[in-house]
Amino acid sequence: MVLEVIATCMDDAIAAEANGADRLELITAITEGGLTPGIGLVKRAVNAVRIPVFVMVRPHSRSFVYGKRDIETMAAEIEAVVQAGASGIVLGALTPDRQIDERALEALLPLTGGLPVTFHRAFDELDDQLGGLRTLAKYPPIRRVLTSAGPGPATEAMPEMRRLVEAASGGPVAIMAGSGLKPESIADFVRQTGVTEVHFGSAVRYGRNGLSPIDPEALLSLAEAVRRIG
Template identity: 35%
Template sequence: MLIKEVCVENFTKIPAAIRNGAKRIELNDNLAVGGTTVSRGVMAESIHYAHEHNVAVMVMIRPRGGNFVYNDQELKIMEADIFSAQELGADGIVLGCLTADNQIDAEAMEMLMGAANGMQIVFHMAFDAIPINQQNGAMEWLIDHDVKRILTHGGPLDQPIDETRLKTLIEAAAGRIVILPGGGITTDNVDALTTRLQVSEAHGTKIVGTL
């Protein structure tokens, strides 16, 4: 069965997303800047409502738009938000920390993953900022640290989804981590795309229609 993960902004569209067949919610604020962390109140109500309908909630952990290089204060904010997500019963968190030269910030990631304390962890499209020739090494690091999924477009978001690149990543993952395609996937193309890629999960804002 195909798991359709819907990327939503705040609580407002969650009921419609679930009615339309969403099986997992990625919960964000500020999608115009690529998604940031919602307020604690939004987080609480969204998790409560989704769980009543047997739908999982993945909480975006990102204190601002812009790049994925975070200072110590921002990491403290992210850690506090992870503790909130944990306390409120979120199924997982979505995050990605990079160094200034677009490598995984291992120290920051390890600190934040420690705070997650068993929740599912997804590394988001910060992955696409890692140089292509270093992505396999980054993937191995994520696998070694029990990250559940990598959300990726296969390339820059202003380009069509790169199926060739995604297939390469899926082959390299070899079932050890889920490659979750996202960006430009809609209710019209999701079935054909996931069939071609031979994946059982996909992510998008319009993956169950326009909400």
């Protein structure tokens, strides 16, 4: 099992590593679903922790539909993040009719320098997620999808999550569950869905508030629970 934790600042990054996170997703604007963090934060986080740092590349929170200028901005951000020494990139893009934007992927993925890419929760706006998974499998840099298996919390879509996991089994793209997961029920969620990677943000913070710091005790307890799962 892999435990990925959102970090929005240096204190988060250090606390996440110290209390059992296997990987960071580095973002800003957590209440907007995550945007590209400042390059200064990326550089410092990469140098401060030993666990992989995956960096969000998302230019705005209006939608996941991006025009030419947005794609150019994302391209510049990817190049800077790669240069900063990040371990991976997190991105996503959709067409106006809620399909994977392959035009955007073909423009951006060659810039990732061979780093693994996570396709983020733009995936949860697709009308056909199984079809979307097949589309993403065509692109070797994309190694995983972060998804709640629908528009709501992951805990409300466990049968759908299981279907995604089964569809992805043996393929190049892993399924990472995120959004609405609860530390106290993670073992049951994993048992029912078969996921091998989980993503936590607000649930490991004080008061389960996205704008609060990481709660070391909550994260350590979760990490121990994840280790027991296997």
